[in-house]
Amino acid sequence: MANTEASLKDVMGSIDGSIGVALVDYNSGMALGTLGGGDLDLNVAAAGNTDVVRAKARAMEMLNLKESIEDILITLSTQYHLIRPLTSRSGKGLFLYLALDKGRANLAMARHQLKRIEADLEV
Template structure:
């Protein structure tokens, strides 16, 4: 099992996690994914790469310095967490985590997501 696949498996142990992917921002391609969130995870990963690129572009247009850490999208029954990886070895990637809103603890999930994200390398 690759290091990326191991990271996906670790993300899926987070309470309420139904899907996870490690995604290339520029292409939208999921390098690794797993789980069953009830929708096509690869399509969602590609769509969320558009979200990350749009935010990066907006930051550049308004001359906002810094790096994106997280983007959170709340839905009626799910949380979608995007954790942008900013190390030299993982630049250009993000982690996409889907949580069931009724069975997850958002603060704890974000904490665990950050811990897993720090260990990801290519």
């Protein structure tokens, strides 16, 4: 099991094209930890993407979908933004947010690595 800091470092080191990563509290919109980001303000991104997760959860509820969100992908012209809600008991109410450089990232591998890192994360 890895702590938050080690997991964020793992994301940045093992996922090609990583720009920045944050562990976010879904209830407050606050980032519990961030790494990287460059020109991207990860605290603002954390708050904004909390609204995205909440909106999708509401839509699923209205559609009576009895499934869980595996991840949410937002594709921009030069970036991918990946949101992965944590599924462990200790991670309930949290999600990982990852921004990727579209030209350097392999989306399938990024999703695979993020899933692996999430499984090892102990909050």
